[in-house]
Amino acid sequence: MKEITIISGKGGTGKTTIVGSLASLAEGAVFADCDVDAANLGLIMKPDTRESHEFRASSQAFIDSEKCALCGRCQDLCRFDAVLDTSDGGYQVDGLSCEGCGVCFHACPADAIEMREVVSGQWFISDTPYGTLVHARLGIGEDNSGRLVTQVRQKARELASEADNVEVIITDGPPGIGCPVISSLTGTSMALIVRSLAAQPFMTWAALLSSASTSMLK
């Protein structure tokens, strides 16, 4: 099974257009949209969603006001300023600021803080006129995009290996050089880099690709 990953240094270079063009030419392919922060392959592939799943990869602190002894320790220790005062003199956690580090949970003397898993996004399996598409949507302000990319790729590989007539996975990768890009490239068979005509730091790409442990990079 071969996997072709299409990436670029910046958004708007035409990755998704190229993936869409390959989709119309390929016979027997599974598609993975790994640009989970701004997935748009579905805009041109007309997906009919077959399965939808929650993506849970992080946790948040929640304060039980009935148990809270109002000592203020959690607020003093939280380095993300995620513990806010409430109007009645208590404390509550701001979900957008909480990084789920668990410091407050371990430090609370009243056992009033619970760490709960939260839904960070969704991933989907869809039928398209060109083949099966695995895609995802990361929630607003959520991180862990690299893990969501890994989830999308794993499912695409599973579906491709179960199918009789699939010989290639075509992956629409994210732009840039960050965590989701590395997750999209690791172990791929080939990478196709789409460059805009504007100058780009090609050496950065060379360093990234060599660190991504691609098995058959062309």
Ligand code: SF4
């Ligand atoms: S550390 Fe625990 S008891 Fe103290 S204010 Fe925070 S939640 Fe309340």
Ligand code: SF4
């Ligand atoms: S889990 Fe960490 S980031 Fe979240 S409120 Fe507690 S100390 Fe702050």
